[in-house]
Amino acid sequence: MFYLTEQFFSIQGEGKYAGVPSYFLRTGGCNLSCPGFGATYEVDGEVRYGCDTYFAVDSAYARQWSRVDDSTVLMEKLQQEFEIIGYKPDVVITGGEPLMYYNDKTFYTIVNWLIEEGIRITFETNGTIEIDFDKFPAYKNCVFALSIKLANSGEPASKRIVPQALKNLQNYSKETFLKFTIDKNLVETTAIDEINEIRKILPRLEVFCMPVGESRDTIWKNDRAVFEFCMKHNFRYSDRLHIRVFDTTQGV
Numbered sequence: 001m002f003y004l005t006e007q008f009f010s011i012q013g014e015g016k017y018a019g020v021p022s023y024f025l026r027t028g029g030c031n032l033s034c035p036g037f038g039a040t041y042e043v044d045g046e047v048r049y050g051c052d053t054y055f056a057v058d059s060a061y062a063r064q065w066s067r068v069d070d071s072t073v074l075m076e077k078l079q080q081e082f083e084i085i086g087y088k089p090d091v092v093i094t095g096g097e098p099l100m101y102y103n104d105k106t107f108y109t110i111v112n113w114l115i116e117e118g119i120r121i122t123f124e125t126n127g128t129i130e131i132d133f134d135k136f137p138a139y140k141n142c143v144f145a146l147s148i149k150l151a152n153s154g155e156p157a158s159k160r161i162v163p164q165a166l167k168n169l170q171n172y173s174k175e176t177f178l179k180f181t182i183d184k185n186l187v188e189t190t191a192i193d194e195i196n197e198i199r200k201i202l203p204r205l206e207v208f209c210m211p212v213g214e215s216r217d218t219i220w221k222n223d224r225a226v227f228e229f230c231m232k233h234n235f236r237y238s239d240r241l242h243i244r245v246f247d248t249t250q251g252v
């Protein structure tokens with residue numbers, strides 16, 4: 001059993017495969033909360049702080065999530081969706097933290113089926129969960145966008161950087177790359193030192209940096225600083241296309 005918060009066809013807006021038409025499955029729940037990312041929301045009159053997908057992280061929203069108990073139902077739904085689309089697009093499994101469910105039977109059955117269908121799956125993960133690749137070999141054929149959180153997430157380093165889980169993903173999966181969400185303040189202070197520390201664990205991976213910003217109103221405050229940071233350090237700049245085009249609208 002796992003929770004889905006939304007599923008929709010769109011274009012990947014971030015990272016190495018930005019611009020690629022993709023079908024998104026967003027799971028519910030996360031093992032981090034990232035209060036430093038600047039999104040504020042209210043639950044029963046209480047102000048809470050989180051990331052731009054707080055609705056897929058905070059269990060206060062669980063009543064709005066769909067429980068997936070039967071892999072067949074979701075696979076049939078996906079098959080219908082792909083027929084309407086007219087081809088089998090990439091599938092992006094995001095969250096929340098999708099790897100919380102990696103060893104769930106229903107979840108794994110769907111991942112395995114997508115791989116057998118010849119579909120490229122990209123997991124967008126915070127990289128803190130260690131996968132047993134021997135027991136669940138379908139993950140060897142998946143791409144992992146490692147969105148490792150930095151100090152600006154507001155999470156302690158011991159919680160957001162798990163070297164063994166990161167090395168495991170780098171060593172056993174088909175493809176991994178690093179994707180950091182940074183802001184102007186971090187660019188001017190600790191960003192390069194923090195990224196270099198992580199690259200000591202994962203020296204082979206390409207680095208993508210994208211600006212913090214959950215809306216058009218906020219992303220412009222950080223984009224230029226991140227752009228120039230990438231030029232200086234030979235990193236790849238990643239924009240956030242869905243925010244540029246759709247602003248804060250969910251499910252696009």
Ligand code: SF4
Pocket residue numbers: 030031032033034037051052053054057095096097126149153
């Ligand atoms: S790890 Fe990702 S999904 Fe989870 S709280 Fe942090 S930014 Fe949000």
